[in-house]
Amino acid sequence: MRAVRAVETTATVHPWAIHAEGLQVRAGRHLAVDGLDLALTTGVHGLLGPNGAGKTTLMRALATVLAPAGGRLTLLGQPVDGRVDLRPVRRALGYLPQHFGYYPRFTVREFVGYLAWLKEMPKADIPDAVQRAIDRVGLTIKADARLKTLSGGMLRRAGIAQAIVNDPRLLLLDEPTVGLDPEQRLDFRELIRDLGTDSCVLVSTHLVEDVAVACTDVVLVNEGRLVWQGTPDALAAQGDRGHAGDSPAERGYSALLRRHRAEVAR
Template sequence: MQIQIDQISKRYSKKACALHEVSLNIGPGLCGLIGRNGAGKTTLMRIIAGIMEATAGTVYFDGQTMKSSAMRKHLQEKIGYLPQDFGFYPNLTVKETMDYIALLHGLSGKKKRTRIQDSLEKVHLNKQADKKVRELSGGMKRRLGIAQAIIHEPEILIVDEPTTGVDPEERISIRNLLTEYAGQRIVILSTHIIEDIAQSCQQVAVLDQGKLKYQGDIGSMIRAVSGVVWECSLPLTADYKNMLHEYTLVSNHYMEDGIRLRVLGEKAPITGSVQAAPTAEDAYIWMIGGLAK
């Protein structure tokens, strides 16, 4: 399966343009959609999932579109979606929740039981099957959200910020299970945590203020900013914030003999600055035009 996003724009009102002519190709594997709050990630995911109409542009799934209702139904069966704020019934157990979702997908009998078991195994929740949803941790709820999204074995899985607010161990676990699910399928994951993308995604798309700033692999994204990352040292008393107002400060470490800074900029910030090897975080910050002021 290949998803081709062609010139997608979304306007919520005259003033609020959430997406501006976004074009993007997504193939099998894990694709990370990254951008700061309000960049347009949720809007784009909802449009791909077919639960929101674009104002302009088309999404093609192997050349097919959701323009007719029959085609929409057909394509939506190939898609699993986990929204950011998935609402569970707290008093249902994990198994009852899955049972309910399975019914919505028209599953019954042995097939339903097998799919529920398989999905819970994939997200490592089979031991919690009889626990009530309200007793689950935040990370477990996210994993249950993923289980409900994959119960119909979709070719495309779309998950909106699955790692936000969970502890580091859960983040790694969620990343790993999404990678395992991907295989030859497409998994699109949105995040504002660059590490999630750098550690697991073959493809990355950077959105900023509704515009696509980058699409490609993470290695090329990092290479694209070589030459703009600088390290320099200043005396402890230096007013470095004023000296570097044309630069983006990535980090500042106070050492015994001075302040060690890492900054992004076209030119060396001060005499004695040395170029540093860029990281995924440097590349992302540079591509979105620096940190929010």
């Protein structure tokens, strides 16, 4: 028998949950992500950008729904390309698309359980994991209600429940607070802060204030490229009262976009 080296028994730790170099992703024929460089680790990261900036296309690529058209993408230490089995990465992913499909006659419990099964969770673990996810999004009393009877905000929370049911190491949420009332948004912020203590959470949103309050890091993209990355406080410091916005974070966002567009136009 050969001796086993210590390095072979040490748990693998990935320095980056998401690592992209020169990433290109197509949305149809359009190159929606064009030469993006990005590195994210544990924490809550807010993805900001105007309409058409490439946010949803980027999220779909990170969820392994779309294959990169160029550059390099690594998720949880696994290169993402056409030559590798992506199932191990997908088991560790949670993803809430901007528009998600569901079976209207499923109950909330059946819906979340079905997604847990699709994620290949151990059968014995699914019931408890489903109940825990439903409780965390505040749908306990609606667990056995059919999805077709839920309000838009409740449907969104059911979508968040399926995204977190497998305790993902990489959680991708595309416009998760659409349809949530102010109290539910506060609860959501607390939830993702909790999730971000030991996972990489990326939240794509148009609501700058959600990012400023809930996120540890802000990523601003435009035309498929990284414009700026930093803390919420650093974002707020980028603007002043001469820039558009009702809060320091919104004014910083506006200032960064204005400067970026001016540089591109030169």
